[in-house]
Amino acid sequence: MAQSQPSLVLLNRLLSLKEPSHFLLCIDSLFQSSFHFTRELVRCLPKETPIIYLSFETINAPSFATDFLRCDQRSIQDIASNVSKLHKDASSKKLVLIDSLNFIKNEELASFIRSIADPQTIVFATYHQNIPRTSPAQNELKDIPPALSLLQFIASSIFEISPINVVENGISKEGTIEEEVMESYVSKLYLPTNICNRDTYKLILTNRRKSGRALIYKFQIDSQSHTFSVFTEEKDTDEQQPQTEADLLRSLTTFSLTTSSRQQRAKEQVDLPFLEAQSFGAGGAIVYEYEKDDDYDEDDPYEDPF
Amino acid sequence: MSHQPQDFSLFKTGEVIPQGLIDSKTFRSCFVYTDTQGTSSSWLTTCFVENLIFGTCYINKDASSFKTSKFSIKNPRSRVIIVSFLHGISFYNKTWVKYLGVDPSFQGNENLGFFDLSTAEAPVDKLFKPVIAALKSSTLPCTVILDHPELYFLTNRCSINEFMTQISYLNSLTNILISTSADANLIDLHETDPSTITHRQTEFLTKLYHRSQMILSLRPLETGRADDVTGTITVSKGSISFEDEVKNLETNEHQYLYLVNKEGSVKVFFR
Amino acid sequence: MSFRRRQEVIGGTPSGLSPGVNSSRNPVAGGPSRGPPVSPPSRAPLRNTPHVNPTGPAPGLHNRAANNDMLAQHPGIRPSTITSQPTLSTGSADLDRLLTHEGLPLGNSLLIEENGTTDFSSVLLKVYAAQGIVHNRNAGKLNTHVIVIGSDQQWGRQLPGVYRGSSKEQKKNKVATNESKVTVGNINDSNLKIAWRYGLKKDSPSEEFSDHSQTYPNYQHAFDITSSLLPAPAANEMSFVSLNVPDYSKVMLHIQRIISQHQGKLIRIVLQSFLNPAMYPPQLIQHNQSLNFIKSLRHLLHNSPNISLVSSINLDLYPRHNALVTMIEMLFDAIIELKPFPPELVQMMERIYKNQPAKIKQGFLNVLKLPVLSESGLMVIKEMEYCFKNGKKKFEIEEWSIPIDEEEEERSTTKDIEF
Numbered sequence: 001m002a003q004s005q006p007s008l009v010l011l012n013r014l015l016s017l018k019e020p021s022h023f024l025l026c027i028d029s030l031f032q033s034s035f036h037f038t039r040e041l042v043r044c045l046p047k048e049t050p051i052i053y054l055s056f057e058t059i060n061a062p063s064f065a066t067d068f069l070r071c072d073q074r075s076i077q078d079i080a081s082n083v084s085k086l087h088k089d090a091s092s093k094k095l096v097l098i099d100s101l102n103f104i105k106n107e108e109l110a111s112f113i114r115s116i117a118d119p120q121t122i123v124f125a126t127y128h129q130n131i132p133r134t135s136p137a138q139n140e141l142k143d144i145p146p147a148l149s150l151l152q153f154i155a156s157s158i159f160e161i162s163p164i165n166v167v168e169n170g171i172s173k174e175g176t177i178e179e180e181v182m183e184s185y186v187s188k189l190y191l192p193t194n195i196c197n198r199d200t201y202k203l204i205l206t207n208r209r210k211s212g213r214a215l216i217y218k219f220q221i222d223s224q225s226h227t228f229s230v231f232t233e234e235k236d237t238d239e240q241q242p243q244t245e246a247d248l249l250r251s252l253t254t255f256s257l258t259t260s261s262r263q264q265r266a267k268e269q270v271d272l273p274f275l276e277a278q279s280f281g282a283g284g285a286i287v288y289e290y291e292k293d294d295d296y297d298e299d300d301p302y303e304d305p306f
Numbered sequence: 307m308s309h310q311p312q313d314f315s316l317f318k319t320g321e322v323i324p325q326g327l328i329d330s331k332t333f334r335s336c337f338v339y340t341d342t343q344g345t346s347s348s349w350l351t352t353c354f355v356e357n358l359i360f361g362t363c364y365i366n367k368d369a370s371s372f373k374t375s376k377f378s379i380k381n382p383r384s385r386v387i388i389v390s391f392l393h394g395i396s397f398y399n400k401t402w403v404k405y406l407g408v409d410p411s412f413q414g415n416e417n418l419g420f421f422d423l424s425t426a427e428a429p430v431d432k433l434f435k436p437v438i439a440a441l442k443s444s445t446l447p448c449t450v451i452l453d454h455p456e457l458y459f460l461t462n463r464c465s466i467n468e469f470m471t472q473i474s475y476l477n478s479l480t481n482i483l484i485s486t487s488a489d490a491n492l493i494d495l496h497e498t499d500p501s502t503i504t505h506r507q508t509e510f511l512t513k514l515y516h517r518s519q520m521i522l523s524l525r526p527l528e529t530g531r532a533d534d535v536t537g538t539i540t541v542s543k544g545s546i547s548f549e550d551e552v553k554n555l556e557t558n559e560h561q562y563l564y565l566v567n568k569e570g571s572v573k574v575f576f577r
Numbered sequence: 578m579s580f581r582r583r584q585e586v587i588g589g590t591p592s593g594l595s596p597g598v599n600s601s602r603n604p605v606a607g608g609p610s611r612g613p614p615v616s617p618p619s620r621a622p623l624r625n626t627p628h629v630n631p632t633g634p635a636p637g638l639h640n641r642a643a644n645n646d647m648l649a650q651h652p653g654i655r656p657s658t659i660t661s662q663p664t665l666s667t668g669s670a671d672l673d674r675l676l677t678h679e680g681l682p683l684g685n686s687l688l689i690e691e692n693g694t695t696d697f698s699s700v701l702l703k704v705y706a707a708q709g710i711v712h713n714r715n716a717g718k719l720n721t722h723v724i725v726i727g728s729d730q731q732w733g734r735q736l737p738g739v740y741r742g743s744s745k746e747q748k749k750n751k752v753a754t755n756e757s758k759v760t761v762g763n764i765n766d767s768n769l770k771i772a773w774r775y776g777l778k779k780d781s782p783s784e785e786f787s788d789h790s791q792t793y794p795n796y797q798h799a800f801d802i803t804s805s806l807l808p809a810p811a812a813n814e815m816s817f818v819s820l821n822v823p824d825y826s827k828v829m830l831h832i833q834r835i836i837s838q839h840q841g842k843l844i845r846i847v848l849q850s851f852l853n854p855a856m857y858p859p860q861l862i863q864h865n866q867s868l869n870f871i872k873s874l875r876h877l878l879h880n881s882p883n884i885s886l887v888s889s890i891n892l893d894l895y896p897r898h899n900a901l902v903t904m905i906e907m908l909f910d911a912i913i914e915l916k917p918f919p920p921e922l923v924q925m926m927e928r929i930y931k932n933q934p935a936k937i938k939q940g941f942l943n944v945l946k947l948p949v950l951s952e953s954g955l956m957v958i959k960e961m962e963y964c965f966k967n968g969k970k971k972f973e974i975e976e977w978s979i980p981i982d983e984e985e986e987e988r989s990t991t992k993d994i995e996f
Contacts, residue, residue: 132512192542454907568950
C-alpha cells in the first residue's frame with residue numbers, strides 16, 4: 001500500500017543495498033541515536049549478507065554481526081587491511097557497519113572511507129553530531145574542512161535521524177516539544193523524558209542521484225512494528241479544532257493578549273518554590289516564614305496570619 | 307499535583323538495578339549519572355551501592371530494610387568496586403555506617419572494594435590496573451562505580467579517546483556506573499579547542515552518553531532554591547538500548563523531584 | 578562600688594596580657610611568647626626533619642594519637658553544631674555562623690570569591706590567620722601554626738589585633754589599669770587569684786560572645802582591623818611558602834615539611850589570591866597544574882585531622898562561568914562569594930539610611946557550598962540572600978533586605994491625603 005510511494009521504494013532499495021551507493025552516512029544526535037535505525041537496516045538486508053561491525057564505542061557485540069572488530073586502539077591502516085581480508089570471496093555484497101566516525105581524526109576520514117568502500121563493500125557509518133569537533137592540533141592541518149561537512153560531501157546517501165516530536169495519536173500537542181526549546185536542552189545536554197531515543201523517529205534522507213541531483217525525503221520510522229511511512233508535517237490542525245478563546249481574541253486587537261501554547265506549557269511546568277502551598281489536600285494553608293524585616297506584633301490579634 | 311513520596315525506580319519493573327543485568331554473562335551495561343554544584347550525587351552513589359549489594363533501596367523503604375535482605379556484604383547480590391577520583395573512603399563511610407551497616411573504620415573488602423584515585427597521576431593505560439586485577443580475580447558478578455573520573459583527565463596528559471578506551475575495557479569486563487559533573491559552565495558543544503576544560507568535559511560527556519543505556523541527571527530547580535525541594539532527578543534512556551539476554555528491560559523514563567535533608571535521608575516525589 | 582572597680586581592673590589584666598595588646602607597657606608579657614623560637618623545643622623538630630619522609634602519605638598520619646590529644650584540649654576547637662566533628666573558628670563570628678557548623682570543620686577548605694576591585698577577602702584571610710596566632714598567645718604555648726602560601730613576612734605583620742572595645746571603653750580600661758597597679762600591689766597573692774577567677778568568669782566587654790562562649794570561652798575572638806597584632810607572628814607561629822618554583826610539587830613538599838615540623842598543632846593554611854598572575858608564574862596557572870595542586874591540598878586535608886585551609890580568588894580575573902573556576906569550586910568544601918554593591922545601590926542606601934549608618938551594607942554575600950552539607954547532596958546555594966559589611970570590629974553578615982525609600986513613600990502618602 002504505502003510501498004507504492006516512490007520515496008519508500010527508494011528507501012527500501014537503499015537499505016537492502018540494491019542501489020549503487022557505497023557510502024551510507026547516518027547522522028544522529030544524543031536525542032535520537034542511530035541504534036534503532038541500524039537495526040532496521042540490518043532487517044532489510046538480503047539474507048546471507050556478511051556484516052562486519054567496526055566498533056569504536058560498542059561494548060556488546062550485536063548478535064547480527066558476522067564479524068565484530070574492536071577498533072579503538074587500532075590505526076586506520078590496520079583496520080582497513082583487516083576488513084579487506086574478511087569475506088574476500090563472498091558472492092554477495094558485504095556491509096561494513098561503523099558505530100561511530102567521531103573517533104577518527106579529521107585528516108584521516110576521507111582516506112579511511114575510501115580504503116574500505118568499493119562496489120562489493122558498502123559502508124554504513126554513523127556520525128554523532130553533538131560530539132564537539134576538535135580543531136587539529138597542528139597548524140598545517142587547519143584548512144581541512146570539519147568532519148561533518150567532509151562526510152556529507154563524500155556520502156552517496158545521508159540519513160539524518162531526529163526525534164519525532166508528535167505523539168502517535170497526534171490529537172493533543174502534549175508530548176511534543178518545539179525546536180527552540182529542544183535546542184536549549186541540547187546546549188545543556190539535558191534529555192527530556194519520553195521524547196528522546198524512542199523507537200519511533202523521524203528520518204530525513206538525502207539521496208544523490210547519478211544525474212547529479214540530490215533529492216530529500218522525510219520518513220517516519222517505527223522500529224516497534226518495523227514500518228516506514230512518509231512523514232507529513234501537521235499543518236491543518238487549526239481547522240479541526242473548535243475556536244478557542246485565543247482565536248477569538250486574535251482579530252480584536254494588535255496587542256498580544258494570549259499565551260502561546262509554548263508559553264502555556266512553560267507556565268504549567270514551573271514549580272513554585274514552595275510545594276507545600278501547592279498541595280491542595282492540606283486545604284489552602286498559608287505557609288508563612290518570619291523574615292528579618294517583618295513587623296510582627298504579638299499583642300495585635302489581627303497580626304497572626306494563622 | 308500531589309507530592310506524596312514515591313518509589314524511586316529506573317525500570318518499569320520497579321527495580322533500581324535489575325537482577326537480570328547482574329546475572330547476565332554476556333551483556334555489559336553502562337549507566338551515567340551527572341550532577342552539578344548544588345546537587346551533589348554522592349547520596350545516589352550510596353543508593354546504588356546498597357541496591358547492588360542488598361537489593362534494597364533506602365530511599366524507598368525504611369532505611370534499615372537492608373538488614374532484612376537475604377543478601378549481605380558477606381554474601382552480596384553483586385560485588386561493588388568504587389573507583390573514586392574525588393573522595394576518600396572516609397567520606398562514604400559516614401553514610402555507609404547508616405545505610406549499609408558497615409563498621410566506622412571500614413576500609414573496603416573484596417565484596418565492597420574502594421580505590422582512592424583522587425591524586426592518581428599514573429599514565430592512563432596503567433590507571434585501572436589494580437581495578438582490572440580485582441575484576442579478573444573475582445568469581446562473583448561485579449559492578450564498578452567510577453566517581454567523577456573527569457578529575458583525572460582534566461589534570462593529566464591524556465586524550466578523551468585514550469580515556470574512553472580504558473573505560474571500554476573496564477566495561478567489557480563488567481557493568482559500570484559513572485558519575486560525572488555536568489555544570490552548565492563545563493558544557494559547550496561549539497568549543498573546538500581541545501586544550502580547554504570545556505571541550506574535554508563536553509567531549510567526554512557526549513561520548514559517554516552515546517555508549518550508555520541509562521542517563522540520570524541531578525539538577526537544581528530552574529526556578530531557584532526551595533526549602534522543601536533539593537532538585538530534580540531525570541531518568542532518561544541513553545543512546546543505546548538493552549539487547550539479547552536483557553532485551554526485556556524497559557527504562558522507566560521519569561522526572562522526579564527529590565529532597566535531601568541534613569540527616570542525609572532522601573525522599574523522591576513525582577513532579 | 579569599690580568591689581566593682583576592682584573586678585574591672587583585674588579582669589582587664591589578663592586580656593592585657595593576651596596577644597592583641599600593644600605590650601610596650603608590659604614587655605615581660607611579650608617575652609615568653611617571643612621566646613620559643615630560640616628555646617630548645619622548637620629546635621628539636623628541626624633536627625628531626627631529615628627523618629621525616631616528606632613524600633610519604635599525609636604527615637598527619639604519623640602522629641595521629643598526638644593529634645587527637647591535641648584536638649581534645651585545643652581551646653580553638655569545638656564540636657560542630659550539626660555534625661559534632663571538630664571545628665575551628667574562621668576569626669569572624671558571623672562567618673562561623675553562616676557556615677552552619679559554627680566554624681570550619683577540620684580537614685575542610687573554604688574558598689572566598691570576590692568580584693571587582695575591592696579586597697574584603699583579604700580581611701577574612703587575615704582574621705583567620707590572626708585567630709590562630711591569638712590561640713597561641715592566649716594559651717601561652719604554641720598550639721597552632723599558620724602556613725601562608727604565596728605571601729611573605731610582610732603579610733604576617735599586617736594581621737589585626739584583638740578588639741578591645743570602643744575608644745571610650747579603652748580609655749576607661751586604661752584609667753582602671755593605672756589605678757589597679759597600685760591596688761594589686763597592696764593585696765596579697767591569694768586575693769589576686771580569686772580576683773583573676775572573677776575576671777575570667779566575666780565576659781570581657783571586648784568579646785561579644787553568644788551563649789556557647791561559656792563552654793568554649795577561647796574559641797573565637799573579635800578583631801579590630803585598625804590595630805595590629807603585636808608582637809608580629811614569629812617564625813615558629815607562621816611559615817611562608819614561596820611560589821617561585823617551576824611546578825607545585827615543590828610547594829607541596831614544602832607544606833608537608835612544615836606540617837611534619839609542627840606535629841600536634843592545629844595547622845591553618847592561607848592560600849591568598851589563588852592564581853593571581855602577580856604572584857603566580859604563568860605555568861602554575863595552567864589548569865592541569867593548578868587543579869592538581871588543589872587536588873593534592875584536598876587530599877592532604879581530608880587525610881589529616883588537624884589541618885584547615887582558607888583561600889581567596891578574584892572573579893574579575895577568573896569569572897565564575899570559566900570552567901577552571903567551576904572545577905576549582907568542585908574541589909573546595911565550602912565557598913562564599915563577595916559581590917560588592919554597584920555604586921548606584923551604595924548611593925541609594927546612603928541616602929535612605931543617612932540616619933542609620935549601621936544599616937548601610939557593602940555588598941551581597943552568596944553562599945555556594947557549605948562544609949559537609951554540599952557534598953552529601955544538600956542544595957545550599959543562596960544568592961542575594963545575605964549581605965556583608967566590613968566594620969572596624971567585625972565582618973558583619975546579615976540577611977539582605979531591599980532598602981525601602983521612606984521619603985518617597987511619604988511623598989506618595991501626602992499626595993493621597995491631598996486627594
